[in-house]
Amino acid sequence: MSVDSVVEAVLRFAVNRVTVTGGEPLAQPECLLLLRVLCDQGFAVSIETSGALSIDEIDPRVTTVMDLKTPSSGEQHRNLYENLAYLDNDDEIKFVVSNRADYDWAKATISKYQLLDGVHLLMSPNHEVLHPRVLAEWILEDRLPVRLQVQLHKYLWGNEPGH
Numbered sequence: 001m002s003v004d005s006v007v008e009a010v011l012r013f014a015v016n017r018v019t020v021t022g023g024e025p026l027a028q029p030e031c032l033l034l035l036r037v038l039c040d041q042g043f044a045v046s047i048e049t050s051g052a053l054s055i056d057e058i059d060p061r062v063t064t065v066m067d068l069k070t071p072s073s074g075e076q077h078r079n080l081y082e083n084l085a086y087l088d089n090d091d092e093i094k095f096v097v098s099n100r101a102d103y104d105w106a107k108a109t110i111s112k113y114q115l116l117d118g119v120h121l122l123m124s125p126n127h128e129v130l131h132p133r134v135l136a137e138w139i140l141e142d143r144l145p146v147r148l149q150v151q152l153h154k155y156l157w158g159n160e161p162g163h
Contacts, residue, residue: 003034007041019065021048026055035062048094052078056086064091065122068109070102072126084113091119094149098126103138110144121146127154 001009010018018038025031026049038045039061046063049055052075055064066083069075073096087093093115095106106123115121123146125135136148 003030003037006034007037010038010043011041016042017044017046019046019048024050024053026053026058032057032059035059050075050078051080051083054080054086055083058086060088065094066091067094067096068106070095070097071105072098072102081113084115087119089118092122093119094122094124096124096126096151097135098129100138103135107142107144110146116145122149123147124149124151127151 020031020035020038025047028034031047035045035047036059039059044063045059045061046065047058048065049067051066051068055066058064064087066087068079095102095109097103097106103123110116110121123135123139123144125132125148127150132148132150138144139146139148
């Protein structure tokens with residue numbers, strides 16, 4: 001699908017906000033162009049990225065939501081910590097937490113990289129692995145200034161491809 005056809009499809013929805021996500025959007029050759037064109041069209045644009053590819057060329061008008069992969073994900077080695085330098089106060093870092101070890105790792109990472117002083121922080125319980133209430137209790141117990149976020153797409157569509 002070309003950038004023009006994606007923009008045309010978005011325009012048909014009559015929305016003002018667009019999130020580019022799914023797989024790793026930055027792995028798509030025309031992703032950066034798509035983000036810029038959507039911004040030029042007046043959309044409020046965000047991208048959800050795994051954090052494994054450089055975000056340095058993302059249009060500054062785009063809100064970046066970047067994962068930092070926790071140990072239980074098996075993808076922690078893909079975290080590109082250099083990306084932290086490209087995030088600003090409007091951007092977000094998301095941790096998907098599966099267990100207490102992931103939560104403790106996320107807290108240590110927040111401290112190590114002084115993430116409380118910049119971006120918005122999100123913690124999501126891994127759907128069907130960690131109950132949201134458990135994660136909420138840990139956050140409250142530690143008075144950790146993060147937002148609890150459930151993986152809403154999993155509640156709406158389960159693990160169906162394309163959603």
